[in-house]
Amino acid sequence: MEVTEGAVTVDVSEQSGEAIEDAVFFNPEQELNRDLTVAALRAYREREPRAETYLDAMAASGIRGVRAANDGWTATLVDRDPDAVALAEANLARNDCEGDVRHDDANAVLWDPQRAFDVVDLDPFGTPAPFLDAAFANTRDLVCVTATDTAPLCGAHLKSGIRKYQTVPRNTEYHAEVGVRVLLSAMARSAARFDVGITPVLTHATRHYVRTYVDLTHAASAANDAVDALGHVHHCPECLWRTHEYGLRADRPDACPNCDGTNLLTAGPLWLEATREDAFLERVRGQLSDDMATKETADGLLTDLREELDTPTHYDQHKLYGRWGEPAVGMDEFLGALRDAGHAASRTHYGGTTFKTDADVAEIRDVAP
Ligand code: SAM
Structure with a gap:
């Protein structure tokens, strides 16, 4: 099967029928992820022109690495599946791209200091946790990570999340937000082992x-700063009140100050600070190109991210109104009421009826139409 994405056309295996178990993996639904990867790589190189080498550590068909190579990156594509390696080689050749394709384990390549890369991209099946330490051991500039194990990340599979990320996730109505902050927490702690600090740029x-791009600073002080960005969220499942505190020690209140409920949940350590840099988002937007089928969606996503507050949790307006036993109102009216009362308020890129605000749950109740 032939697939065109951006400026390249690649062969991919059929993803249906009896041969599916042996097929080299390809997910057409990740096109947005890959388009944004290409734009983010361009944006990064615009900012750091010396960045040159890119490792697609889990290449499969090679589509991501081929797209990077086609953009001028010195690309290395790795996969432990020999069929994937053959396909990635063919796809580079088919697009007249240079690139080094290796049949190897991603960790073996990443741990080798002789082969340090400027940019490393992890796109495994499920959790990236087994690759994080290796990714931060030698990478110079930027680490890009996709995690598809949303149930462990957001606390729906609590024990699995604890095992993989060495943090306590909690299943709340802001589950995607917990997933983002669990992943970044694990990445900050992995990087800190090597005296590397992370700054999430997108x-x-x-x-x-969850997809994240973290810029690296090779200094113990930067690693300390990243660890200082970690902390805990305390959440009341009765009234949806929540608070957060910085630090690796969690001091959970005995009872919810809003409803006196005593079943408070604590998640953490989580990454509590910004998950993107606005200037970088604008650079990425400027690098979306007309040959990207998801250009409009990607542009909309970047706008949503830009407008989103940095607070580490969000609310779901319908859940709140459900708790209050009242019908929900339109989002614009609702956010307008919060802003009129002097609170910061934004939608989130998670979509639907989710929003962020600096108001607490009692203040939201007071001003909600
Ligand atoms: N990056 C690809 C894309 O954008 O289409 C998809 C990658 S697919 C989700 C994961 C790939 O990682 C599979 O081809 C699998 O063989 C490979 N893989 C899994 N574990 C690996 C490891 N430890 N080392 C190298 N490759 C690995």
């Missing part, structure tokens, strides 16, 4: 995956 939770 992060989105779309459909069933």
Whole structure:
């Protein structure tokens, strides 16, 4: 099967029928993720012109690495599946692109200091956790990660989340937000082992995956700053009140100050600070090109991210009104009421009726139409 994405055309395996188990993986639904990857790589190189080498550490058909190579990156494509390696080689050749394709384990390549890369991209099946330490051991500039294990990340599979990310996720109505902040917390702690600090420049939770791009600073002080960005969220499942506190120690209140409920949940350590840099988002927007089929969606997503407040949790307007036993109102009217009362308020890129505000749940109740 032939697929054209951006400026390249590649062969991919049929993803249906009896041969599916042996097929090299390809997911057409990740086109937005890949278009944004190409734009983010262009944006990054515009900012750091010396960045040259890109590792597609889980290449499958090679579509991501081929697109990077076609854009002028010195690309290395790795997969442990020999069929994937053959397909990735053929796809590079088919697009007249240079690139090094290796049949190897991603961790073996990443741990080798002789082969350090400027940019490393992890796109495994499910969790990226087994690759994080290796990714931060030697990478110079930027680490890009896709995680598709949303159930462990957001706390729906609590024990799995604890095992994989060495943090406590909690299943709340802001589950995608918990997933983003659990992943970034694990990444900050992995990077800190190597005296590397992370700065997330672009992060989105779309459909069933989280994607993040973190800029690296090789200094113990930067690693300390990243660890200082971690902390805990305390959440009341009765009235949806929540608060957050910085630090690796969690001091959970005995009872919810809003409803006196005593079943408070604590999640963390989570990444509590910004998950993107606005200037970088604008650079990425400027690098979306007309040959990208998802250009309009990607542009809309970047706008949503830009407008979103940095607060580490969001509310779901319908859940709140449900708790209050009242019918919900339109989002514009609702956000307008919060802003008129002097609170910061925004929609979120998670969509639907989710919003962020600096008002607490009692203040929201007071001003809600
Ligand atoms: N990046 C691809 C894309 O955009 O279409 C999709 C990658 S697919 C989700 C995951 C790939 O990682 C599979 O081809 C699998 O063989 C490979 N893989 C899984 N574990 C690996 C490992 N430890 N080392 C190298 N490759 C691995």
